[in-house]
Amino acid sequence: MDGRRGNVFGAVAALQAQFGDRVSVLPDICAAHGRDLSLHPASPPDAVVFPETTEEVARIARLCSAHHVPMIPFGAGTSLEGHVAAVRGGVSVDLSAMNRILDVGQQDLDCLVEAGVTRQQLNAYLRDTGLFFPVDPGAEATFGGMCATGASGTNAVRYGTMRENVLGLTVVLPSGEIVRTGGRARKSSAGYDLTRLFIGSEGTLGFITEIRLRLTGIPESISAGLCAFESMEGAVNAVILTIQMGLPVARIELLDEKAIQGCNLYSHLDLDEKPTLFLEFHGTEQSVKEQAERFGEIVADHGGGAFTWATREEDRNRLWTARHNAFYAGLNLRPGSKALTTDVCVPISRLAACILETKADIGDSPLIAPLVGHVGDGNFHLVFLIDPDSAEEEREAHRLNDRLVERALAMGGTCTGEHGIGLGKKDLLAKEHGSALGLMRALKKAIDPQGLMNPDKILPDNTLETATF
Template identity: 60%
Template sequence: MAIQPHFTRTKDDAAVKLVCDALAARFGDRFTTGQALREQHGHTTTSMKNQIPDGVVFAESSEDVSEVVTLCHSHDVPVIPFGTGSSLEGHLNAPFGGISVDLSRMNAIVDVQAEDLTCTVQAGVTREMLNSYLRDTGLFFPIDPGADASIGGMAATRASGTNAVRYGTMKDNVVSLKAVMPDGQIIQTASRAKKSSAGYDLTRLLVGSEGTLGIITEVTLKLSGIPQSVTGGICNFPDLESACNAVILTIQCGIPVARIEMLDELQVKACNGYSKLDLAERPTLLVEFHGTEGSVAEQVELFSDIVTECGGSDFRWASKAEERSKLWAARHNAYWAAHELRPGAKGLSTDACVPISRLAECVAETQKDVAETGFIAPIVGHVGDGNFHVLLLLDPDSAEEQAKAETFLGRLAHRAIAMGGTCTGEHGIGQGKMKYMVEEYGPALTYMAAIKQAIDPKNIMNPGKILPSVD
């Protein structure tokens, strides 16, 4: 079985004009073909080329999205969903033109079912907006990818982040979805029941599909109780391997750490300058424990022993919220802080994820690769689940550096896959990592293609993403 040739397509300018005229008549000033807005709705986060859509429509309801998709389906015009624009692998690009459906105005919190530990939100609600709304309920939504991403976008890219080691990723925290399918039909994928053995799991099918199977318009989420006690800490190590070994031991000992993040010495230097900190410029772990006061104290003691065993030092704890917030703000600002290491450079961010037992080896080989290529490239990671990130700081005008970077990215992806891991733990595939899908999935990729063809035979839903055109 082979991926079918319908995954390549050409642009029909006459059909696009007809659709744009119809959308302008229907949505008025909620539809635009202005150059600046179209460019903003292409891919702008990294050095990948911006491929702009032909028009942008600002949806305010599932019914709006359905109208747009129905019209585009009738004329074979591509549709690209847009949340906040924070994705990193070209998910938002329009390589065949088409219509960008901006969901940012769909920002209503539909319902909070506190007794069931669930809530339902429109796709444009951001994680910070949701947690601000939930604050007085004693509940919170734990998935934290760093950027204030939209819930719909987080579901579409199967996001995770700093809390994933304890609370899981989006696939573990999405109960049900409302989505607009390629023919414009609005569907609900599941009920709010805690479990079900009825039928195919369409919720998990759409989570992580990156807009290639449908557009997510509402999400029902699992919530967690705000912990009674939260304690954060920071420690440093003589080298990255020692830091990774401390992480591995922590996970293998079953310590229920909520967050465990790693920064290499270069990233610590960047954070010190950008966030006005005075951290020792050595490989560093940031950790956080959630629970009762007693359980957190026990976790802290166990983790302290592991740090000492692995050669860690300069151990500091922060139980006050403002102290923890300052540390985590520095971690979340790591992307922008790193750019200060090479002013004028363009950041190319990538990630990989391996089984926890191979983490130290994979990070060490990657750091060696960075040194040999001569790149300025800090490493950070959600290392509790084997996931780490590399940010290559490149001269945007240097074709030579870009070519070297592509070679480096390929080596990292091949390394992770060879170790039983994946080319991406949370950034997603988009356009940037399609080339590794055959290696990672082999014959299973043909069944993904079969699902795509069955659901979206016209290939209008975010075409040119995830599935490469191969024989």
């Protein structure tokens, strides 16, 4: 037995009867739906189905529930903790065909999108409205996936994460019941906060099919630029002071010398290979100028060099595209390698200690690991570049990540700032939230008593999932 569950043949036959060629059992299609961008081994589902409406998702859920077959929501497959792996088989429900932008409330700064819409798609669509959606994980993820992992990204320091930017959801429960949460008012105290229960639930409580997003006005003035520092300590202390002073930077991103080297190669840039901050200021012309001046004073006090401005829109785009490609740029530093990506987030006062101790760890190890981070939130990533054939390198990367997470937890931080728990951090969740695991399990059991929604993710033991039927 490989742990596969339920009457898969019955479920797939019933799906095919209802959805015809929108159900696939082709090995290539199944394989592509059983892996994400992480190191976690692929686990292909038994079938993939492509619904086009919330009502269709509800039919799929009812059918899988009736056959006791696992269901795994799938967006763009850009997750980093094995979220989409069908470790107990079952049906991958690919929501990418649900990619309609249903409504833009220009007067109310909100919009309603289906789960398969991606952030670049939405922002392109909004271009002429003067509005944008600020949350931007590096990948071209879907909004369903961004909700499911509680995504954030470079703008979160100013605009918040998905938690602060979703007004309401349409959710299909594993039973097939359709639930609408939240609303269009900017705030509400009407009953339990179901919206935020599903944000970060990683597909383990239900399918998110529609999302009402808060939008933000495109600022009147934007200026961006970068600044290299003589030392990592100087760069991080400049960030800490910026946050403590309450300077409302829109983005403040750190790349270490290794990450800059990767960007130079991959994005054809010619930057000094030193710890570097990428920044962006939003506001009126006056206030952007003032923010930049104040930041300049901080830089001067911390051994930062001259500020290189990117004022034209195309220069800014080139800068941020390079930043967003830092993951691929990292991989490119060691062709053929695969990546283990870390994701701790610590209280801002501990950021310098956390980064410096971690850099020392890497210096003592044979591995290469560029560092990039949303440092204004205290969140940073290492991208360990690993020879895919070396179990030893993988062990070493895990050992260093374990040390990193222990350090972050001791500092009052979290093992994941934005990627989620998935398959990869279940033991770490137990370390971080030991007292809360029983309650998380009770919620899971109340909503998904059969344990069919994305089994084996988030919760560290499989009590629920191994129940037999």
